[in-house]
Amino acid sequence: MARVLVADDVPSILYLFKEFFKLKGFEVDTADNGFEVSKKLGKNNYHLVVLDIKMGGKHGLEVLQNLIERGYKFPVIICSAYEHLKEDVDIIAKGKLDVEFITKPPDLELLWDKVVKLLEKNAIREEVGKDN
Amino acid sequence: MQFEKKWEKITESENLNQLLKRILDLSQEVLQSEAATLFLVDHNTEELVFKIVNGPEAEKLQGKRIKIGEGIAGRTAREGKSFIVNKPKNDGYSDKFDKQTGFNTESLLAAPLIIDGETIGVIEVINSRGGDYNERSKEIIEQLAAQVSSELKMTLLSERLSKSEEFLNSIINSLPGGIIILDEKGVIRKSNPTAEAIFHIKEVEGKNLKEVIPDTRILDNIESIKDRGSFEAIIRKNGKENHLIFELSKAKEISSSGIEKEHSIIQINDITERVELNRLKYFQEINANFTLGLSHRLRTPLTPILGLSSILKDQNDLAENSKEMAKIIYDSSLEMKDMVEKLLDIAEIGTDKTIQTNEKIEFNSVLNEIIKDFDNITITSNVENNNLRIYGNRIWLVKSLRQLFTICVKKDSKDLKVELEENKEYLYLNFRNSKSLIDDFSALENTPILSFDNPLTGDSDIKYLDIPLIRLILNKHNVKVTIKEDELLLSLRFKKTES
Numbered sequence: 001m002a003r004v005l006v007a008d009d010v011p012s013i014l015y016l017f018k019e020f021f022k023l024k025g026f027e028v029d030t031a032d033n034g035f036e037v038s039k040k041l042g043k044n045n046y047h048l049v050v051l052d053i054k055m056g057g058k059h060g061l062e063v064l065q066n067l068i069e070r071g072y073k074f075p076v077i078i079c080s081a082y083e084h085l086k087e088d089v090d091i092i093a094k095g096k097l098d099v100e101f102i103t104k105p106p107d108l109e110l111l112w113d114k115v116v117k118l119l120e121k122n123a124i125r126e127e128v129g130k131d132n
Numbered sequence: 133m134q135f136e137k138k139w140e141k142i143t144e145s146e147n148l149n150q151l152l153k154r155i156l157d158l159s160q161e162v163l164q165s166e167a168a169t170l171f172l173v174d175h176n177t178e179e180l181v182f183k184i185v186n187g188p189e190a191e192k193l194q195g196k197r198i199k200i201g202e203g204i205a206g207r208t209a210r211e212g213k214s215f216i217v218n219k220p221k222n223d224g225y226s227d228k229f230d231k232q233t234g235f236n237t238e239s240l241l242a243a244p245l246i247i248d249g250e251t252i253g254v255i256e257v258i259n260s261r262g263g264d265y266n267e268r269s270k271e272i273i274e275q276l277a278a279q280v281s282s283e284l285k286m287t288l289l290s291e292r293l294s295k296s297e298e299f300l301n302s303i304i305n306s307l308p309g310g311i312i313i314l315d316e317k318g319v320i321r322k323s324n325p326t327a328e329a330i331f332h333i334k335e336v337e338g339k340n341l342k343e344v345i346p347d348t349r350i351l352d353n354i355e356s357i358k359d360r361g362s363f364e365a366i367i368r369k370n371g372k373e374n375h376l377i378f379e380l381s382k383a384k385e386i387s388s389s390g391i392e393k394e395h396s397i398i399q400i401n402d403i404t405e406r407v408e409l410n411r412l413k414y415f416q417e418i419n420a421n422f423t424l425g426l427s428h429r430l431r432t433p434l435t436p437i438l439g440l441s442s443i444l445k446d447q448n449d450l451a452e453n454s455k456e457m458a459k460i461i462y463d464s465s466l467e468m469k470d471m472v473e474k475l476l477d478i479a480e481i482g483t484d485k486t487i488q489t490n491e492k493i494e495f496n497s498v499l500n501e502i503i504k505d506f507d508n509i510t511i512t513s514n515v516e517n518n519n520l521r522i523y524g525n526r527i528w529l530v531k532s533l534r535q536l537f538t539i540c541v542k543k544d545s546k547d548l549k550v551e552l553e554e555n556k557e558y559l560y561l562n563f564r565n566s567k568s569l570i571d572d573f574s575a576l577e578n579t580p581i582l583s584f585d586n587p588l589t590g591d592s593d594i595k596y597l598d599i600p601l602i603r604l605i606l607n608k609h610n611v612k613v614t615i616k617e618d619e620l621l622l623s624l625r626f627k628k629t630e631s
Contacts, residue, residue, distance in 0.1 A: 013435050016436045016439040019440070104435045
């Protein structure tokens with residue numbers, strides 16, 4: 001079963017993502033601040049991470065930076081109300097990590113399209129990796 | 133003595149020509165001569181001009197010219213010294229003008245007019261009636277010539293000065309700010325129309341500053357600054373506040389007698405518009421930042437409302453009426469999302485973050501991009517030039533025009549006609565027969581941007597959010613909106629650029 005880690009400091013948003021990914025057949029883990037994200041990433045393997053940017057503890061962009069530094073390769077979806085931060089995300093992640101940006105409130109169909117796209121891309125990469 | 137008294141009289145005359153004429157009359161009288169001429173040098177042609185001529189053949193000679201060096205007067209000018217000639221035919225005299233006029237020159241006395249070492253003319257008397265011209269005659273004419281030169285110098289200087297003063301006046305009068313110049317006693321020497329308009333004053337020269345500016349705080353400030361400095365003050369005019377900046381400086385004047393006088397110069401700049409603009413910008417920014425913040429904050433609670441209702445409405449195991457309720461919540465939150473997006477647009481326009489670019493836009497490409505989404509709209513056009521360009525921000529122009537088309541299509545697509553017209557300077561995009569669009573624009577003619585209520589019914593009505601936004605964007609693009617209700621015509625006028 002695919003595993004996803006969802007991080008947001010608003011409980012109702014966390015609940016939404018939890019229900020959404022459960023319905024799509026994921027095993028869902030949640031974090032309500034940036035520190036918890038780092039902690040959970042150290043202990044578990046995920047196929048996907050969904051990150052808010054402005055949250056308590058560690059800023060989402062800082063978390064993203066840490067993921068890259070620690071060599072994680074799983075895809076990330078950034079979901080934020082602040083559309084202008086997309087540029088910063090692109091600068092940080094370009095060529096290093098597969099990241100998609102989606103503005104709050106997200107259209108769930110669009111969100112799902114992005115998830116599928118990212119996972120397929122990642123699966124292909126994993127397949128290629130196995131062959132080598 | 134008699135001569136000196138007469139000289140005093142002469143110096144009183146103001147006009148240069150009159151002065152020269154009087155000098156010549158005096159020379160002729162004192163030296164008991166039949167005729168007299170005053171020549172002035174024309175440096176451009178190296179000639180002497182018969183400026184003023186006294187004598188029987190005066191009219192024939194007036195304005196004539198002789199070369200410098202030619203005849204006695206010409207030699208006087210060239211050599212810069214006086215000549216007594218009592219037997220002209222033996223002394224290199226040119227009888228050219230005698231032949232022309234029939235006059236008979238028997239004796240002649242000429243002296244140069246010299247200013248700062250440069251000969252500027254010659255004074256000449258002819259035919260002494262009291263015997264030959266002698267050394268005394270020469271002394272008199274030289275003295276006269278010296279005085280003439282000095283007077284000419286003064287006159288020239290004063291002419292130059294008056295021209296400088298005229299120039300200075302024209303500068304002061306054309307300055308955008310107000311200027312008041314005071315002498316040492318605080319009496320107004322000069323003011324310009326701007327200063328007069330600021331204080332509602334007229335003909336103030338010679339008056340004391342206190343009579344003209346009754347505001348004691350301003351006077352106290354001027355008094356306390358004395359030399360140089362500036363201060364701000366507010367005066368009330370017609371119930372309106374005017375913000376003024378006073379700047380004080382000093383200027384020295386040296387009079388002809390060499391006395392030094394110090395003048396105070398008060399410059400007054402009306403900065404009311406700048407102050408109001410800054411205030412407006414400040415409030416606009418607060419308003420925009422608030423709206424921007426609001427838009428972002430609304431997105432957070434909207435996320436679970438929209439998301440969860442979206443999940444619920446498609447849940448198969450839910451009762452039909454519950455699914456129906458979820459669907460209503462979902463649709464309402466979609467509408468709310470749309471509003472939040474527009475709030476963001478409005479806020480961004482308010483902070484001028486978005487419309488700062490002013491690029492050249494190909495209008496046809498903008499229209500083509502928009503109308504491809506609207507199957508039922510055709511645009512009739514009298515536009516021949518395919519390379520029509522306007523200035524603006526393409527993204528925002530497309531955004532606002534797309535919204536305009538959307539509103540039209542929603543409401544009036546049946547009879548709607550869209551026309552594109554042009555003349556030399558402007559491009560017109562006309563919406564014809566779109567009654568409700570015209571009603572919306574008319575109703576919101578003077579409505580502030582962030583009004584969500586229908587001003588006619590008082591009901592909350594989302595459609596009114598679109599029009600102020602479009603108006604604001606069009607306004608930022610300097611597009612003139614004209615509404616003709618009797619023709620049901622909404623016309624947008626764009627200024628064309630040179631290709």
